[in-house]
Amino acid sequence: MKNRQLIAAILCVMGIWLTGCGQLEIEERSFPLALAIEPGERGGSYDFTFLFEEMESAGSSLYHKENVKVTAGGYPQAYTTFGRTQAAQPDDSHMQVILLSEELLDEQEFLDSFYSYAMKEHHFSWNTMVYLTRADAALETELADHTGDRPGSYLRDMAQSDEQEKTAGVPTLGDLYMERQNREKVLLLPVLGSELPLHVDHYRLLVCGQAQGSVDPDTARLIQLLQGKLNKMQLELADGTVMELNGIRSGREYVSQSGRWQVTIHMEAAAQNRLQLSEPERERLREESLALLKERLSPLLQWAPVRDADGQLVQPRYVLDLQVLE
16 A cells, blocks of 8 residues: 555655646647758857758648748757747757758767757757768758758668668767767768759768768778678679678677788678579689679778777778579
8 A cells, every 4th residue: 555655645746846837739849850950150050050941730830831041159058049030949859861961070069068058968869860961052952952952861771771871881870979079990981962852972980980982872881891791782893793792790709810900801692683503603702702802892991990808999801702503
């Protein structure tokens, strides 16, 4: 009996706290599904565009149909300004995508402030996807034209429907926040192109928290292969045979004989539109596939270091294990 009374008292207190004056009713909130961030016209200012999608209901500020642009010195100020000027406070915990201008990769102070605030409780989800946008893009107009006024859902669906994007993974806000703290990885940040259909035009390299150069999508796939972040890819041989690489997995070990770390990449390959391969033919396809992979991967090894037992970045020896299926 006492236990039931105690539980009832706790629930009562929680009910009072949850419905207190500091809590907003759902009608007083708005739910943008994407946020675009660009440098503002004035130095030290930034444009934050809250991007909404039309819902199957109406009658409250929850269902914005117009995007809202706020210029401020940082996201906390933009968040507050939105609440003051609009009919509702933004609820950014439902964001699907953040669209960050490429130019902002060099704004270290801004990024530190944004990531720290975004990771606070009740703000962005850690798995909010992050895409970069080109500095010369007419962002709001292009997104409206290219996505049917639903940029958040469109980019989420694009990532989930593209087998290579889905298996490699689009970096998340959580990934970028952790990298700002640890500065220990090489991340590939997808940059959206400005031509239809909407697609990833190139990738920017983020090396130990510092922005480096850019690579094309095919090169990005190879780096992701070395990093163990790709489950499948295609490889076209000199004679036009297309090899489908599947079941890609990596294993890391320290080899005492050589005194080096070794990463073995295991793969299974199948030749598309080729049936009943003979043993010599399978061996030829295997050798040509391995030779082509080694040629392409060799100049990219610097982008796939590993950490040794002491936590230091080292360049391992990479070994390719390829089996051609019958």
